[in-house]
Amino acid sequence: MVKVPDTATPFFEYAPAPESRSIVDIKPSYGLFVDGEFVDGHGRSFKTISPSTEEVLAEVAEADEADVDLAVKAARRAYTRVWSRMPGSERAKYLFRIARIIQERGRELAVLESIDNGKPIKESRDVDVPTVAAHFFYYAGWADKLDHAGLGADPRPHGVAGQVIPWNFPLLMLAWKVAPALAAGNTVVLKPAETTPLTALLFAEICQQADLPPGVVNIVTGAGATGQAIVAHPDVDKVAFTGSTEVGKAIARTVAGTRKKVTLELGGKAANIVFDDAPVDQAVEGIVNGIFFNQGHVCCAGSRLLVQENVADEVLERLKRRMSTLRMGDPLDKNTDIGAINSGEQLKRIRELSEVGDAEGAERWEVACDLPTKGFWFPPTIFTGVSQAHRIAREEIFGPVLSVLTFRTPHEAVEKANNTPYGLSAGVWSDKGSRILWMANHLRAGVVWANTFNKFDPTSPFGGYKESGYGREGGLPGLAAYLKGADA
Amino acid sequence: MTTTSASTASAGVFDDITSSESSLRRFLHGLPGVDQVGADARAAALGTRSIKTTAKAFAIDLAIRMVDLTTLEGQDTPGKVRALASKAMRPDPADPTCPAAAAVCVYPDMVATAKQTLGDSGVNVAAVATAFPSGRAALDIKLADTRDAVEAGADEIDMVIDRGAFLAGRYQQVYDEIVAVREACGSAHLKVIFETGELQTYDNVRRASWLAMMAGGHFIKTSTGKVQPAATLPVTMIMLEAVRDFREMTGQMVGVKPAGGIRASKDAIKYLVMVNEVAGADWLDPDWFRFGASTLLNDLLMQRTKMQTGRYSGPDYFTLD
Amino acid sequence: MARIDVKKTYKLYIGGQFPRSESGRSYVVNDAKGALQANASQASRKDARDAVVAARKAFGGWSGRTAYNRGQVVYRIAEVLEGRRDQFVAELRASEGVAGAKANAAVDAAIDRLVWYAGWADKITQVVGTANPVAGPYFNISSPEPTGVVAVVAPRSPLLGLVSVVAPVITTGNTCVVIASEPHPLTAITLGEVMATSDLPGGVVNVLTGSVAEIAPWLASHMDVNGLDLTGVEDADLATSLEVAAADNLKRVRRAPAAEPDWLAVPGTDRMTDWLETKTVWHPIGI
Known part of the structure; x- marks a missing residue:
C-alpha cells in the first residue's frame, strides 16, 4: 500500500469528438406544412437560432389565425374523407412506416435536434430519437385494436386534435402527441415551440416520404398567438398541450364551456x-x-x-x-x-x-x-x-x-x-x-x-396530479385520451 | 508497481472492524448497497464516451503499459513463456517507440523462466498462487505456493480468495488468509482475485473489495479468467468505487485489475474512461490499474499502427506468441 | 285529538355533524303541490369553506383504507338505506309529486346503484390499472388513485341522481362536498343521516343546501378542491364561469350534460375514472 502520489498523473484529455453536421440540410427558410404541402404563411416569419452559437439557422413562417384555420380545415377534410374511414389496420401501417423512417433518418434527426435545441447529441441520439421511434411503433400497433382499449366496442376518435408542444424535447413531445392521435383515428394540427421548430418540419417531410394522406398531419409554426388560435379554433375537438402551468391554465379557461377534450402536461417541482x-x-x-x-x-x-x-x-x-x-x-x-x-x-x-x-x-x-x-x-x-x-x-x-x-x-x-x-x-x-x-x-x-x-x-403512462396538469400520455391511458366510447 | 510498501493498510484504522467475525460482518453488510440496474446503466453510459485522435493515442499507449500479459494453461512450456516475456518487453519489434507491457502473468513454476528472460527490463513477473484458480487447498499449501513463487523471483502475486468461505459468510477466514498471504509475499505486491463471476452480485463484489483492501491487498482483481463472466465494465466500476472510497477514508490507494474477456482496444479504452471518471486520473497508471489479458495486446498494437499509418493493419503484421 | 307530529329540522351535513348554516339563513322548500315542505339551511361561502376543510381532513384516512373496506362501507350505506326506504319513498312522493310506484323504483335503483358501486371499490384498479412492459429491466405498474376533494353540484333527481354522482366519487377514495339540488334538497340531508349511521367516516361526504349560484363559485375557485362535477348545473353561463374558475388550480372538471341523464340506465366507469389519477411506479429489476 502506498500513499497517494504527489506527482501529477498525465491527464486523460478527451479530444473533440464532434458528430458531423453535414448529415442535415437546413434550408434558409421554411413555410407551414398544411394539407400535405409546404406553403407560405400569411403572416410574418421568425428566426430560429442555435442556442449554442447564436447562429441563425433558418427563417420560419409564423402562422396567423387564417393559416391555422386552413390547417384545421385540411385536418377536418382529411378526418372526414380519409382517416376516420380508413381501417385501423391501414392506419397502423402508415404509423409503422413513419417509425421506420424515423429509425432510418435517426442520425439526421438527432443532429438537427441538438443544433436547434442545444441538447447534447448523446441524449438526442440515445434517448430522444429512439424513444420517438418507439412511440410510433407502440401506437401503430394499437390502431387496429381499439376495441381492446377499455372503452367498449368500436370507440371513436374525437376528430381534429390541436396540439401544442414545448421546446425541451421537440421531437419526442411531437411523437407523444401525434402517434396516439393518429392511431386512434384523429387528424392533427400541431405547433412546435418557436425556438425549436426544425425537427417538426423534418417530421413533416417524413410524413411526405411515408405517403401519409394530406391533411392528416399539419404543422404550423409560430409563437403563443399561433397556439392560442389552435386552442380556440371552434372546429378543434381535442386539445393536447405540454408546457407551462400558466399557459395550461389559460387553455383550461379558453376551452371552458365548449365540448373540447383536453389533456395538459405542465410544470413540476419534483x-x-x-x-x-x-x-x-x-x-x-x-x-x-x-x-x-x-x-x-x-x-x-x-x-x-x-x-x-x-x-x-x-x-x-x-x-x-x-x-x-x-x-x-x-x-x-x-x-x-x-x-x-x-x-x-x-x-x-x-x-x-x-x-x-x-x-x-x-x-x-x-x-x-x-x-x-x-x-x-x-x-x-x-x-x-x-x-x-x-x-x-x-x-x-x-x-x-x-x-x-x-x-x-x-x-x-x-x-x-x-x-x-x-x-x-x-x-x-x-x-x-x-x-x-x-x-x-x-x-x-x-x-x-x-x-x-x-x-x-x-x-x-406519464402525467401529473394537481397543477401539473391532467390526463396521461403513453400507454393505454395515453391512447384512451384520443378516443371516446361509442355511446359518448 | 511502486515499491514504497507500508505495513498493512488496516493498521489502526480497521482494528475494530477486523477484530471479530461479527464486527467484520456488520461492517461489510453495512456498506451501501449497489443497485444492479443503475450500476449497469452508469457503466454503459461511460462506455459511450468517444475517444478520438490524441486521446486515443494516449489511451492505447497507456493500455499497453497496463497489460499483464498472461498465459495460464496446463500446456504452458518454458518456450511459450519465454516467447511471451519477449513480447511483453517489445510488443512491436518494428517500432521502438512502442512501450512495454507491465508484467507477464504465469503459474508459479514458470516464474523462474519468465524472470530469466525479463531480467531487469522493468517488466514484472506476476504469479498466480494460492491453489489458483479454485483456491481450494489448505492454507499452508497456499502459503507454500506463494513463497515458492516469490523465491523464484515473482514481483507480484495474484492470489484467489476462498469463494466458498466468502459465500458461506466466513469473512474472518477470508480476511485472515489474505493477511497471511500478504505476509508470505514479503516485498512482492499482492493482487487479490475475487472471481466475481462466482460472487455474482455487486453487493458481494463491494464487500469483497473492502475485505481485501482492509487485509492489505495492493490490488483487487476481478477474475481468474477461468470462470464466465470474467471482467465486466460494471464489476470493475464497483471495484473502482471501492478503491476511491477507501482512499477517501484512509488516504491510501489500492490498484484495480480487470482480467479475462478484454480483447479489443475499444473495450480497453472504455475501461480507461471508467478509471478516469470513477476513481480519478490518479489511477491512470500501471501502478494502479492493469489489464489481465493476452489477445488484447495485439489488438492494441494494430490500433496503434492504424493511428500512425492511417490505414487498417492485419494480424499477420503482429507476432503471435 | 290527532297527535301533533314532530317535524324534522333540515340542517347541513359537514364533517359528520349536522350544523345549521353559519349564516343563520334558511329557505323555503315547497312540495310538488306548492305547500311548505320544510325550511332548508341556506349554506354560505363559509359553510362551503368548512365543508372543504372537513373533506380534506377526511381524505387521508378514507383514501388510505383498503378498497375492500371502502366497498363494505358503501355497501353498508345501501343496507341502511334499504332499512329506511319508506321514509325516502315518502319524501320523493312529496317533493317530486310522483306516484308510489315511481318513487319506489327510484329508491330501489338508488340502493342498487350503491351496491353496484360498492362492488367496484376493489375492481376499478384492476380494470383501469396497467402493468407496463417497458423496454428495460424495470418493474412498472400504473394504478388509479383518488384525486382528492371533489366538489359536486348534484342533479335535480333528489335521490337516484344524488347517489349516482356521489357514490362513484367516494367509492374510489375521494371525499366530496355536494351541493344538493336546489329545488329538492331535503332528501340529500336525509341521505346524510343514512351515511352518518353507515360507518362512513365524517367528512367523506359533506352536503350543502342552498343556492347553487351562490355557493358553487366558491367551491369552483377553492384552491384546495381537486375536482368539480358540474352535472347538476343547469345554467350554461354559470357552468362556463365555474369551469373558468376551476382552471385556477387546474381542477379536473366534469362538464354538465346537455340534458339530465337517464339515471335508471346502467352507468359506465367514467364517473369513477373522472376522479382518478394514474400513478405509475418504476423500480429496477436486478440482483
Whole structure:
C-alpha cells in the first residue's frame, strides 16, 4: 500500500469528438406544412437560432389565425374523407412506416435536434430519437385494436386534435402527441415551440416520404398567438398541450364551456428523496440524471433533492465530486453531458431565480468550468441550505439548478415532497422494499421513480396530479385520451 | 508497481472492524448497497464516451503499459513463456517507440523462466498462487505456493480468495488468509482475485473489495479468467468505487485489475474512461490499474499502427506468441 | 285529538355533524303541490369553506383504507338505506309529486346503484390499472388513485341522481362536498343521516343546501378542491364561469350534460375514472 502520489498523473484529455453536421440540410427558410404541402404563411416569419452559437439557422413562417384555420380545415377534410374511414389496420401501417423512417433518418434527426435545441447529441441520439421511434411503433400497433382499449366496442376518435408542444424535447413531445392521435383515428394540427421548430418540419417531410394522406398531419409554426388560435379554433375537438402551468391554465379557461377534450402536461417541482440506506452511488447518478439531464429542461426534473439529514454531507460530497466530471460544451460533441440553455429568455429566468436563491440565503455551489463566449450557458449548480419557504424550493426553474433540503423521517419526507401545488413526479432511493412502496403510496405524483429517475417508455403512462396538469400520455391511458366510447 | 510498501493498510484504522467475525460482518453488510440496474446503466453510459485522435493515442499507449500479459494453461512450456516475456518487453519489434507491457502473468513454476528472460527490463513477473484458480487447498499449501513463487523471483502475486468461505459468510477466514498471504509475499505486491463471476452480485463484489483492501491487498482483481463472466465494465466500476472510497477514508490507494474477456482496444479504452471518471486520473497508471489479458495486446498494437499509418493493419503484421 | 307530529329540522351535513348554516339563513322548500315542505339551511361561502376543510381532513384516512373496506362501507350505506326506504319513498312522493310506484323504483335503483358501486371499490384498479412492459429491466405498474376533494353540484333527481354522482366519487377514495339540488334538497340531508349511521367516516361526504349560484363559485375557485362535477348545473353561463374558475388550480372538471341523464340506465366507469389519477411506479429489476 502506498500513499497517494504527489506527482501529477498525465491527464486523460478527451479530444473533440464532434458528430458531423453535414448529415442535415437546413434550408434558409421554411413555410407551414398544411394539407400535405409546404406553403407560405400569411403572416410574418421568425428566426430560429442555435442556442449554442447564436447562429441563425433558418427563417420560419409564423402562422396567423387564417393559416391555422386552413390547417384545421385540411385536418377536418382529411378526418372526414380519409382517416376516420380508413381501417385501423391501414392506419397502423402508415404509423409503422413513419417509425421506420424515423429509425432510418435517426442520425439526421438527432443532429438537427441538438443544433436547434442545444441538447447534447448523446441524449438526442440515445434517448430522444429512439424513444420517438418507439412511440410510433407502440401506437401503430394499437390502431387496429381499439376495441381492446377499455372503452367498449368500436370507440371513436374525437376528430381534429390541436396540439401544442414545448421546446425541451421537440421531437419526442411531437411523437407523444401525434402517434396516439393518429392511431386512434384523429387528424392533427400541431405547433412546435418557436425556438425549436426544425425537427417538426423534418417530421413533416417524413410524413411526405411515408405517403401519409394530406391533411392528416399539419404543422404550423409560430409563437403563443399561433397556439392560442389552435386552442380556440371552434372546429378543434381535442386539445393536447405540454408546457407551462400558466399557459395550461389559460387553455383550461379558453376551452371552458365548449365540448373540447383536453389533456395538459405542465410544470413540476419534483422531490428526489434519498434515504440513508440508499444505494448511494446509484442515488448520486439518479440525482445528476434527475436535474442535469437535458440541462434541467425537464418538467419532471428532480429539482428538489430531499436527503436524509444523517447522510446529507456524504451524499453532497459525492454529488459534487460526480458533478465535477460533467462535461459541458458543444452539443454536437459526443462527449458532452451538458449542452446549451435553450434560449436567452430561459437563461435569464434561470439566472434570476438563482439570484433569488442567493438573496434568500441559500448557498450556491457550481461546477467550475469555462463557459463558451457565444450561446446560452449555465453551469450545473446546487443550492444547499434551502428550506421549503425559499422560492427556489417552490418555483420551477427549468434549468440545471438543484435545491437541496433535508428531512429526518419518512413522514417528513412525504410531507415536504407533497408540499407543492405540482404533482408530476417523484424519486425515492432506499434499499428497503416496504419503505419504497409506502413512499410510493403516499407521494402525490403521477410518476414515482424508485431507485431510478427520468425513465420514459411508450408503454408507461406519464402525467401529473394537481397543477401539473391532467390526463396521461403513453400507454393505454395515453391512447384512451384520443378516443371516446361509442355511446359518448 | 511502486515499491514504497507500508505495513498493512488496516493498521489502526480497521482494528475494530477486523477484530471479530461479527464486527467484520456488520461492517461489510453495512456498506451501501449497489443497485444492479443503475450500476449497469452508469457503466454503459461511460462506455459511450468517444475517444478520438490524441486521446486515443494516449489511451492505447497507456493500455499497453497496463497489460499483464498472461498465459495460464496446463500446456504452458518454458518456450511459450519465454516467447511471451519477449513480447511483453517489445510488443512491436518494428517500432521502438512502442512501450512495454507491465508484467507477464504465469503459474508459479514458470516464474523462474519468465524472470530469466525479463531480467531487469522493468517488466514484472506476476504469479498466480494460492491453489489458483479454485483456491481450494489448505492454507499452508497456499502459503507454500506463494513463497515458492516469490523465491523464484515473482514481483507480484495474484492470489484467489476462498469463494466458498466468502459465500458461506466466513469473512474472518477470508480476511485472515489474505493477511497471511500478504505476509508470505514479503516485498512482492499482492493482487487479490475475487472471481466475481462466482460472487455474482455487486453487493458481494463491494464487500469483497473492502475485505481485501482492509487485509492489505495492493490490488483487487476481478477474475481468474477461468470462470464466465470474467471482467465486466460494471464489476470493475464497483471495484473502482471501492478503491476511491477507501482512499477517501484512509488516504491510501489500492490498484484495480480487470482480467479475462478484454480483447479489443475499444473495450480497453472504455475501461480507461471508467478509471478516469470513477476513481480519478490518479489511477491512470500501471501502478494502479492493469489489464489481465493476452489477445488484447495485439489488438492494441494494430490500433496503434492504424493511428500512425492511417490505414487498417492485419494480424499477420503482429507476432503471435 | 290527532297527535301533533314532530317535524324534522333540515340542517347541513359537514364533517359528520349536522350544523345549521353559519349564516343563520334558511329557505323555503315547497312540495310538488306548492305547500311548505320544510325550511332548508341556506349554506354560505363559509359553510362551503368548512365543508372543504372537513373533506380534506377526511381524505387521508378514507383514501388510505383498503378498497375492500371502502366497498363494505358503501355497501353498508345501501343496507341502511334499504332499512329506511319508506321514509325516502315518502319524501320523493312529496317533493317530486310522483306516484308510489315511481318513487319506489327510484329508491330501489338508488340502493342498487350503491351496491353496484360498492362492488367496484376493489375492481376499478384492476380494470383501469396497467402493468407496463417497458423496454428495460424495470418493474412498472400504473394504478388509479383518488384525486382528492371533489366538489359536486348534484342533479335535480333528489335521490337516484344524488347517489349516482356521489357514490362513484367516494367509492374510489375521494371525499366530496355536494351541493344538493336546489329545488329538492331535503332528501340529500336525509341521505346524510343514512351515511352518518353507515360507518362512513365524517367528512367523506359533506352536503350543502342552498343556492347553487351562490355557493358553487366558491367551491369552483377553492384552491384546495381537486375536482368539480358540474352535472347538476343547469345554467350554461354559470357552468362556463365555474369551469373558468376551476382552471385556477387546474381542477379536473366534469362538464354538465346537455340534458339530465337517464339515471335508471346502467352507468359506465367514467364517473369513477373522472376522479382518478394514474400513478405509475418504476423500480429496477436486478440482483
